[in-house]
Amino acid sequence: MPRKTKSASPTSPSPTLALSDLHIHLAALEKEHQSLLKQIKRKRTEINNFVEQMRYLATEIFQKASPCFKKMADLDQQIHALFKEILTTRKFGKQTQKNIEYLYMNLQISGIITPKSGSDEEEDPELDELFEKPETEDNHSRQNRHQYWDSQQEVESSSASRTDESRKIRQTFLKLAEIFHPDKVKDSETQMSHTEIMKEINKAYQEGDLARLLEIEMQHQLGETIDNNSEDDLTRRCKNLEQQNEILKTQYDKLKQELRLAKNTPEGAMVSDSRKAAKHGIDSMGLMLKQLESQIDIIVDIRNFLQDFREKRITIKEFLQGPPSLRSLRAEMMEELLEEMMEELEGRIVF
Incomplete structure (x- = not known):
């Protein structure tokens, strides 16, 4: 009696190698996608916290230091008025007059008092040369500020120039707007809910925040459905994720640069210094x-x-020697300078 051969069970055919490769590639892209979304969310939170600390510190400084600044401003006006009175009402020899004016200029250059305006008195060309260095420093400060704003403009212009990125963000925005537009629903409760969601969608679109748009999409489970056995579906999904991931990488880099720029501002430096001081138990x-x-x-x-x-x-x-407090301050500064020079010299000596 001949042996009966077993009929093959009606199972689905095993996936081809191309499909397996696509599945692996898609899994890697989805993992990278989720990781980028988390990194962007953390960096965005870090920026918001840092900016909030800048505002808080600025407010605290204004509230606590305002009386000191007001007192310093009043004293500054009194000193300028006293110098003006002394130089205009008292009679001195030419050299003594020059010495007093030189002392007045030194107080301004050192930052102990503010520079007087050019309209107060006729300026001495020889004494004006003393202000060349502070003017250079002001120009340097202005240059730093210009570099900061130029960097910000550079970030914005580079973002605007990426047409593919803008197109992808707009596509995501339109898809979400089509679903959540309040006019597309009848009942008032759903309208209110969609209105709030549309506010988030519009805000993210205006800021070019693809990550936030994708978060809204995932939050409401609006991702595209694909057939895992369809090579076309898998390929399309992979291509879409590749494009999104590239945009998300750019967005993450921009957020890092934004935080770096914020930290490099004077206000940002104060926050960083305050944090370091707090770690060492210092009340900055x-x-x-x-x-x-x-x-x-x-x-x-x-x-x-x-x-x-x-x-x-x-x-x-006695006047030309300066007040005792200023003489002691100069002595302390000289001591500190000598100590720094000696430390540097000791570091270079090899025994």
């Missing part, structure tokens, strides 16, 4: 207020010194 705000109070003490001493000179309670020789 209290320290800043103490420094301001020390500066006020020096300015008060200068104001009193000028008043004594105006009332002729000290001689011209």
Whole structure:
């Protein structure tokens, strides 16, 4: 009796090698996609937190340091007025007059008092040369600010030039707008819900935030359905993810640059310094207020010194030597400078 051969069971055919490769490639792209979305979300949160800290610190400084700044501004005006009175009402020899003017200029150059406006008095060309360095420093500061804004404009212009990126963002926006437009539903409750979602969609679109649009899409489970056994579906999905991932990488790089630019601003540097100080248990705000109070003490001493000179309670020789607090400050600065030079010299000596 002949043996019966077993009939093949009606199972689905095994996937081809091309399909297997597509499945592996699609899985890798989806993993990269999810990772990029998480990185962008974390970086966006980091930026928002940093900007919020900048605002908080600026508000705290304004509230706590405003009385000190106001007092310093009042003292500054008094010192300028005293110098003007001394130079216009008292009679000095030519050299003494020059020495007093030179002392006045030095206080302005050193930043102890503000530079006087050019309209106050006729300027001396020789003394004007003393202000060349601060002017250069101001130009340097302005150059830094221009570089900061140029960098921001460069980021914005490079984003606008990517037509593929803009097209992909617009496509995602239109797909979401088609689904969530409030006019497409009748009941008031759904309309209210769709209105709020559309606000998020519009905001993300205006900011060119593809990651947020994709988050909304995933949140409401609106991703495209594909046939895992269809090579065309898998290929289309892979191509779509590749395009999205490239845009997300660019968006992540832009967020990193935005955070870097924020940290390089004076306000950002203050936040970074405040964080470092807090790690070491240092009250940076209290320290800043103490420094301001020390500066006020020096300015008060200068104001009193000028008043004594105006009332002729000290001689011209004593006046030209400067107030004791300023002399001790210069001595401390010289000591610090010498210490730094000695440390640098010791570091270069090889035994």
